[in-house]
Structure formats: C-alpha cells, structure tokens
Amino acid sequence: MNINKLRQDFPFFQKTLNRKPIIYFDNACQSLRPQSVIDAVVNYYQDYPACGGRSMHRLAAKVTQKCDEARSIIARFVGAKRKEEIIFTRNTTEGINLVAHSLGLQKGDIVVTSDKEHNSNLIPWQILAKKIGIIHKIIPSREENIFGLEGFKKVMNEEVKLVSLGFTSNLDGVTIPASEIIKIAHQFGVLVLLDVAQTAPHHKIDVTALDVDFLAFSGHKMLGPSGTGVLYGKYHLLEKLEPFLVGGDTVVSSTYDSHKLLPPPEKFEAGLQDYAGIIGLGEAVRYLEKVGFENITEQEHTLNKFISNEIVNIPHLHIIGPEDPSKRGGIVSFYIEGVDSHQVALMLDESANIMVRSGQHCVHSWFASKKIAGSVRASLYFYNTQEEAEIFVNQLKKVIRVL
Amino acid sequence: MFCLLALIVLSILGIFSATHRQLAKEAFDCVFRRITFRPCTTGFKEKMKAKLTGKILNRSPFVARFLNRHFELVSWVFFILMVASTFWTVKGAYNFYLYGSCNGLNETGFCAFDPSGENNKVSQIATSCSLEKPSEKDLTLNGVDLSIFPIRNPDAKDKIIFIGCYGCDYTRKAYPLIQKLIANNEVSFIFAHFPVKDETNFLSEYGYCAYKQDQERFWQFNDALFASDKQNLGNKNYVDGLASKIGYNLTTIDRCIDSQETKEAVERQFQEISKTHVYGTPTVFINGKVLVGPKPYRVYERALKGWRFW
Numbered sequence: 001m002n003i004n005k006l007r008q009d010f011p012f013f014q015k016t017l018n019r020k021p022i023i024y025f026d027n028a029c030q031s032l033r034p035q036s037v038i039d040a041v042v043n044y045y046q047d048y049p050a051c052g053g054r055s056m057h058r059l060a061a062k063v064t065q066k067c068d069e070a071r072s073i074i075a076r077f078v079g080a081k082r083k084e085e086i087i088f089t090r091n092t093t094e095g096i097n098l099v100a101h102s103l104g105l106q107k108g109d110i111v112v113t114s115d116k117e118h119n120s121n122l123i124p125w126q127i128l129a130k131k132i133g134i135i136h137k138i139i140p141s142r143e144e145n146i147f148g149l150e151g152f153k154k155v156m157n158e159e160v161k162l163v164s165l166g167f168t169s170n171l172d173g174v175t176i177p178a179s180e181i182i183k184i185a186h187q188f189g190v191l192v193l194l195d196v197a198q199t200a201p202h203h204k205i206d207v208t209a210l211d212v213d214f215l216a217f218s219g220h221k222m223l224g225p226s227g228t229g230v231l232y233g234k235y236h237l238l239e240k241l242e243p244f245l246v247g248g249d250t251v252v253s254s255t256y257d258s259h260k261l262l263p264p265p266e267k268f269e270a271g272l273q274d275y276a277g278i279i280g281l282g283e284a285v286r287y288l289e290k291v292g293f294e295n296i297t298e299q300e301h302t303l304n305k306f307i308s309n310e311i312v313n314i315p316h317l318h319i320i321g322p323e324d325p326s327k328r329g330g331i332v333s334f335y336i337e338g339v340d341s342h343q344v345a346l347m348l349d350e351s352a353n354i355m356v357r358s359g360q361h362c363v364h365s366w367f368a369s370k371k372i373a374g375s376v377r378a379s380l381y382f383y384n385t386q387e388e389a390e391i392f393v394n395q396l397k398k399v400i401r402v403l
Numbered sequence: 404m405f406c407l408l409a410l411i412v413l414s415i416l417g418i419f420s421a422t423h424r425q426l427a428k429e430a431f432d433c434v435f436r437r438i439t440f441r442p443c444t445t446g447f448k449e450k451m452k453a454k455l456t457g458k459i460l461n462r463s464p465f466v467a468r469f470l471n472r473h474f475e476l477v478s479w480v481f482f483i484l485m486v487a488s489t490f491w492t493v494k495g496a497y498n499f500y501l502y503g504s505c506n507g508l509n510e511t512g513f514c515a516f517d518p519s520g521e522n523n524k525v526s527q528i529a530t531s532c533s534l535e536k537p538s539e540k541d542l543t544l545n546g547v548d549l550s551i552f553p554i555r556n557p558d559a560k561d562k563i564i565f566i567g568c569y570g571c572d573y574t575r576k577a578y579p580l581i582q583k584l585i586a587n588n589e590v591s592f593i594f595a596h597f598p599v600k601d602e603t604n605f606l607s608e609y610g611y612c613a614y615k616q617d618q619e620r621f622w623q624f625n626d627a628l629f630a631s632d633k634q635n636l637g638n639k640n641y642v643d644g645l646a647s648k649i650g651y652n653l654t655t656i657d658r659c660i661d662s663q664e665t666k667e668a669v670e671r672q673f674q675e676i677s678k679t680h681v682y683g684t685p686t687v688f689i690n691g692k693v694l695v696g697p698k699p700y701r702v703y704e705r706a707l708k709g710w711r712f713w
Contacts, residue, residue, distance in 0.1 A: 340453075342446065342449065342450065342453065343449060343452070343453040343456075344453075345453075346450060346453035346454055346457055347453050347454075347456055347457035347460060348457070349457065350453070350455075350456075350457025350458050350460075351457040351460040351461050352461070398460060398464060399457075399460065401464060401468070402464055402467045402468045403471060
C-alpha cells in the first residue's frame with residue numbers, strides 16, 4: 001500500500017494550521033473523507049437533488065437507483081444474503097435504538113451487555129429497564145479488559161432475549177470473540193446484536209459467516225458522510241420487528257383508521273432520507289474495498305506497536321487494555337496519573353496540530369467504575385503515517401515533561 | 404482570578420472576533436458562578452491553561468512548565484499589570500481631555516491620543532545657552548509690566564495674556580481658538596508679539612505704532628495679520644496694504660516706526676516678555692494658568708471657566 005499516494009485522495013491533508021500540517025488521530029470518532037466521497041455527495045446536490053422512492057420523474061428515478069446501488073454495495077460489504085437486510089440509519093446509536101424499541105421486549109426479558117459498552121449500547125437498556133422492567137445484565141471484563149467469556153457463559157439461559165455487544169471497543173480497541181459468543185447465544189435461542197462501529201472501518205465483516213442477527217455501524221467512521229449509519233438484520237427477523245419510527249414512505253397505503261406497512265427495509269426508513277449521505281456511504285465502501293482490509297489492519301498495527309512501545313515506559317502513564325498492541329487495533333488509549341486528559345489533548349493540538357480525543361469517550365460507566373477521570377485516545381487509520389506517529393510520540397513526551 | 408482577567412481581555416477581543424466572543428461567554432459563566440458562590444465547573448480555566456501552555460511549549464518548554472505550575476500566580480501578576488495599565492490609560496485619557504496631553508499640562512511625552520504631539524509643540528525661542536532645559540514651571544507673570552502691551556476690555560475679571568508670533572505655525576493655530584474664546588466670554592485680552600522668525604521682527608514696531616495710532620483698529624489689524632498667508636508677513640508692502648485697508652495712516656505709522664521712542668518701547672516689551680521666562684510660542688496665560696503650545700479649544704475653555712464649562 002502506497003500511503004502517500006492514498007493520502008493524495010484526501011483533500012484534508014492539503015490543509016494546514018498555522019502553516020503546519022495537521023495530524024488527525026481521532027479516527028475512532030470520525031474518519032476523514034476521500035475526494036470520491038465528497039464528489040458523490042456534491043454531485044447529488046448539484047446534479048439530481050430529488051426525492052428517492054416517491055416521485056416518478058427521471059431525477060427521482062436516478063436517486064432511487066443510486067440509493068439502491070449503495071444498499072447493494074453495503075449488503076455485499078457485510079456479506080448479507082440480500083440487500084433488503086440493510087436499513088439506512090443516522091448512526092450506530094439509531095440502529096441499536098431501533099432494535100431496542102422494535103424487538104417487543106417484555107417485562108422480565110433479559111438483555112446482556114459487557115461492562116465497557118458505549119453509551120449507545122447502555123442507555124437504551126437502562127431506559128427499557130426503567131420503563132417496562134427488562135433485566136439488564138452486565139458481563140464484567142477479565143484482566144486487560146478482555147471479554148469475560150466464562151462470565152458470559154454463566155449468564156446465558158433461555159430467558160435471555162438479547163445479547164448486545166460492542167464488537168470492537170472504542171475505549172481500548174479490544175475486539176471480542178464474536179463468533180464464539182454468537183454460537184453460545186444461539187444455543188439458547190438468544191438473538192445477538194453487534195455494535196460494529198469500531199470494527200467495520202478496520203476489519204472484514206461477514207454477517208453470514210458470523211451468523212449474527214443484528215449489526216449496526218456508522219458511516220462517518222469509515223470514510224462516509226457524517227449522519228449516516230446502517231443496521232443489518234436477518235430478513236425474517238426484520239419482518240417481525242415493529243418499527244418505532246413510522247410515517248412517510250413506510251406504508252403501502254393508509255386509510256383514516258388503518259395502514260399497511262411496506263416490507264423491510266422501507267418500513268424502518270421513515271421520512272425523507274439522507275440521500276446524499278447514503279450515496280456517499282456507498283462510495284466510501286467502494287473506496288475501502290479498493291484499499292483492502294489487510295492493508296488497513298497492517299498499517300494500524302504497525303503504528304500502534306510503535307506508539308505503544310514508545311510510551312509504555314513513561315512513568316505514571318497507563319495504557320488502557322492489553323499490553324500487546326496487536327490486540328488493540330488502531331487505538332492507543334492512555335491516562336497519566338494526576339494529569340487531566342483534556343489538558344494533554346489541548347496541548348498536543350495547540351503545540352503541534354495533533355488531534356486526539358480526551359475524556360471518557362462515551363464510556364462513562366467504565367471510567368466511573370474504575371475511578372479514572374478520563375483518558376487520551378489516539379485512534380489511527382490507514383492513512384496515518386510513521387512520521388506522524390513519531391511526531392505524536394515526541395510531542396507527547398514534551399507535553400508530559402511540562403506537566 | 405484567571406477567569407476575571409480572561410473575561411475582561413476576551414470581552415475586548417470579542418468586539419472584533421466571534422471566537423473570542425464565545426470564550427468570553429465561557430469566562431463570564433465562570434465568573435458568574437464564582438460571584439454567586441458556586442464552584443466553576445465549566446473547565447474554562449483548565450482549557451485556557453492547556454491552550455496557552457501548548458502555544459508556548461514549542462518556543463520554550465521552561466516557560467511552559469513555569470506557566471503550568473504557577474498559572475494562578477501569573478494570572479495575578481497580569482491582573483495587577485492590567486489594573487495598573489488601566490489606571491494609567493484612564494489617567495492619560497483624563498489628562499488629554501483636560502490639558503490636551505496624556506502626560507499632564509504642557510508635558511511633551513508620547514500620547515496615544517496625540518501621537519505627533521501637536522498640542523504641545525511650540526516655535527522655539529532662541530535663548531542664551533543654558534544647561535537646563537526650559538520648563539513650564541518657570542513661566543510666570545510676577546513682576547511683568549503688562550500695561551505696555553495692547554489690551555482689550557481691560558476691566559473684565561478674567562484675563563488672557565497671549566504671547567505669540569505672527570509668522571509661527573503653532574501661534575497661528577492657537578490664535579483663532581483664543582479669539583473664539585474671547586468672542587464667547589467677557590475677557591480682558593493682552594497680546595504680546597514675540598517674533599521668533601527674523602523676517603517678522605519689524606511687526607513688533609509696526610504693531611506698537613498701529614496700537615498707538617488707533618486701539619480699536621489694532622485688533623482688526625492683528626486679526627488680519629494672523630489671517631494672512633505667512634509667506635507675505637515678511638513683506639512690508641503687503642503689511643502696509645493691510646493697514647491701509649483697515650484705515651491706518653501709513654505716513655504716521657512709518658514716522659512712528661522710525662522714532663527712537665518706538666524702538667525703546669518695543670525693546671522694553673521684549674524685556675518684559677523675557678521676565679516671563681517664555682521659551683516658545685504660543686504661550687498663553689489664562690487667569691494665571693500657563694498653556695504652552697496650541698491646545699484644543701476645550702482646554703482653553705476649561706482653563707478660563709473651570710468646571711463651569713460643562
């Protein structure tokens with residue numbers, strides 16, 4: 001993979017701040033976009049800015065066709081059996097909420113999550129527990145934040161209705177043994193929902209091989225436009241789900257006192273959609289496939305290994321998650337005893353244009369339980385370079401010496 | 404302390420920049436919490452501390468470390484400096500309003516409101532060598548016989564003594580303002596000509612003779628000289644033309660100028676002016692207060708009327 005050539009596809013890398021290049025290490029929050037994705041979005045607004053799936057004129061037909069193409073591309077991307085299993089959402093959070101509110105959970109139903117879920121996979125269950133009385137069970141992680149498979153096995157039984165887990169953690173980059181978890185869950189007839197927001201941009205996912213029931217991810221973390229997301233669901237399950245958001249373009253017909261819903265995916269895509277975003281997301285997937293996941297993971301691991309080795313021995317600095325960087329994907333999340341993580345992030349930004357995330361990364365529950373105020377998170381992607389990693393390490397050491 | 408300091412500085416910057424306006428709002432929120440006895444939990448101080456330290460880090464890690472460790476102390480120092488500079492700025496503005504100079508009456512230091520120092524400039528009078536710089540403090544009317552100079556409205560309570568030179572730029576700038584002051588107020592006005600330019604030396608004798616011939620017409624003549632192009636003032640024919648137009652008898656004036664009595668009278672006038680220790684023109688005494696250089700009108704008015712000028 002020629003990184004310098006790939007970087008030319010990203011107009012962002014031509015930008016500078018105070019005449020210095022910008023080092024973007026906040027990819028777990030949102031990735032950068034290649035020109036082809038930007039062009040796809042701009043072309044929609046410039047050339048055929050019409051409604052899809054409604055009007056009959058030629059512009060509308062083109063929008064429908066382009067969105068349909070995007071759906072097919074994404075279905076192929078995740079290994080879905082049919083494109084109707086792909087529902088467009090605004091983000092992963094919306095996908096998880098859709099399942100949570102459409103699954104028909106009853107009082108006493110058990111939902112299982114891990115102890116380091118993003119708020120998007122925690123709050124919906126807490127609210128349902130309060131509203132209708134579901135039971136929310138949390139699996140504690142093992143040492144080094146590894147998924148507690150033994151604890152999971154102990155919790156599983158026929159009363160569990162759903163296992164909802166983050167495939168790759170945005171906190172520390174640790175990926176769970178999803179295939180094994182799904183097998184165990186299915187032995188008890190339990191459905192599995194995976195949050196793959198931090199997986200889909202970095203690893204090949206095959207929903208058919210995994211046999212996962214639902215899967216949600218965001219477009220903006222994988223080169224796509226912001227405000228785009230996908231929920232995958234097995235078709236026969238989607239047919240049974242009651243949509244929690246209904247209205248325009250979700251019904252075949254309606255009378256004053258009745259309506260007939262369209263089949264999936266339309267029944268879940270209420271109202272006018274983000275056509276530009278959907279088309280852009282299709283283009284982003286095309287681009288990712290062109291780069292190749294082997295190249296992506298190799299570059300991320302190389303950089304993660306370099307950064308981890310350089311900072312691991314800094315006194316009072318703790319890397320969250322496994323010591324082995326290859327188990328943390330593209331994420332290096334760390335905290336320094338007695339130092340405010342925001343201060344480190346702001347100083348990296350102000351002194352060297354290095355953009356990293358600081359705070360609790362929407363995993364407040366984990367930080368609260370460990371009594372850690374927050375961490376600095378450098379999240380890498382295939383377009384980040386060794387030179388950037390070196391600048392980051394040197395500048396971080398400089399910052400720490402000052403604090 | 405930092406939040407208060409930031410609020411003041413960012414509020415000023417916020418007038419020109421939306422980014423700073425947002426930061427000013429955050430600073431205000433922090434200050435408001437503190438004055439309502441609540442903790443400032445917005446993280447504003449920490450954010451600004453990190454930003455400032457980050458900015459300095461590449462230039463000087465030592466300074467960055469010092470700032471990080473002693474941020475509150477540095478904030479206090481800057482706060483005190485800000486209060487002091489605000490005091491001096493207000494004092495400067497006050498002085499400028501009252502005296503036309505930020506540094507006080509007749510002081511010539513730099514003033515932001517009058518950067519070229521126009522309000523204190525004078526046409527220097529060539530005096531004998533002296534080690535000490537002439538000072539406004541030495542200017543006085545004590546022992547000066549003012550009765551030998553042209554006077555107008557001698558019975559008025561308020562008194563203005565104007566020492567000036569017909570051909571000098573700064574006198575010509577101040578003269579119309581003093582005339583406006585006289586026109587608007589009941590004032591006794593004495594004019595003493597002290598020629599700084601050699602080519603206008605003869606105007607002292609000319610003026611003496613004009614005043615001697617007709618006191619009322621003298622003031623018209625005086626005004627006409629100041630209204631004339633200064634290039635013409637060295638030309639006696641031009642001055643004769645002005646005097647003639649006003650109604651003076653030129654033969655009488657010429658005779659007067661040539662007389663020994665006039666020469667002695669003018670010489671006496673110079674001697675009396677010297678007693679004031681004047682070092683430049685214009686120098687204006689208004690009820691005993693000395694104003695050196697062409698001041699703004701408000702300064703003359705306040706010197707005459709005190710706080711009544713409001």
